[in-house]
Amino acid sequence: MTLRGPLCRLLRTQLNNTCQSRAHSVAVLGAPFSKGQKRGGVENGPKAIRDAGLIERLSHLDYPVHDFGDLSFQHLEKDEPYMHVPFPRTVGRANKLLSGAVSNAVGAGHTTIMLGGDHSLAIGSVEGHAKQRPDLCLIWVDAHADINTPFTSPSGNLHGQSVAFMLKELQNKMPELPGFSWVKPFLSAKDLVYIGLRDVDPGEYDILKDLGVQYFTMRDIDRLGIQRVMEVTFDHLLSRKQRPIHLSFDIDAMDPSLAPATGTPVNGGLTYREGIWITEEIHNTGLLSVMDLVEVNPDLGASREAVESTASMAVDVIASALGQTREGGPITQESQTLKEDTEQLRL
């Protein structure tokens, strides 16, 4: 949704002012957790992303950055699988802790960055965000839909099921998992958009179709171009009212040539420029409220370079979601509008 013309510009500036008065600072929360899947190493994601210079990069942006360090999660000794789902109580408890931390950070007025850890952490992150901002919408950038229920999941892994815990429409398709009694579904299917899908399980496909979820596969991105994809995304989520955005960014959305150190890489992913375009456009709405950056697994890189490129990709999309631009100075809506107008005049 690109607003043009003087009236729209006025509206946009006003919207932006309200948004900017809401969040003047950034909170970084590390979530070193891996039990949403079976491979070790993704608990070292927050360290790898910090080592790639995250905090230093964010310090060049306009607002104060508060690094709250890493949460400390307990691994429960007695945690039998439920059906074929491993570590349900451990995952449930970790997410409850994270939910409280995200809720506090958002409540304190911070735009919050959650560093994972595996993608099961989105359950707590989005739930905690929704406690403060029940009107939020969710943009899920990922090769995967992560919308399996324990009945449809081929692997049993909870990082492939996060969205199913959130959606009201799936309430009676979800069993009562031990560890999750605290989560009540809070999101409607119409408040969710996927970008980057290319590895969707059969049961997930049925759910997406049944619920009429808006999604863009890599094929859709090839066809429409990423600019149009973002316009339709914002039209879908924001045209009726402006509301906070939760961006849940799985690093495996990026092409594995850019982000190889991750547990479930899938060929044919986002290019560097598509990834950055997505986060720039989200920044430009002025509505980003919480961002998850998950699934960086430094133990899975084939070399030190592979790990470093994955972590630095993560830093780049986070910095760009928070306003780092490709033209140097921080782009404001004003300067962006001026530039668009000049570009139009030139045409």
Ligand SMILES: NC(=[NH2+])NCCC[C@H](N)C(=O)O
């Ligand atoms: N967050 C992720 N990387 N998810 C991968 C999920 C893979 C597969 N769809 C599953 O449910 O097991």
Ligand SMILES: [Mn+2]
């Ligand atoms: Mn994924």
Ligand SMILES: [Mn+2]
């Ligand atoms: Mn994911």
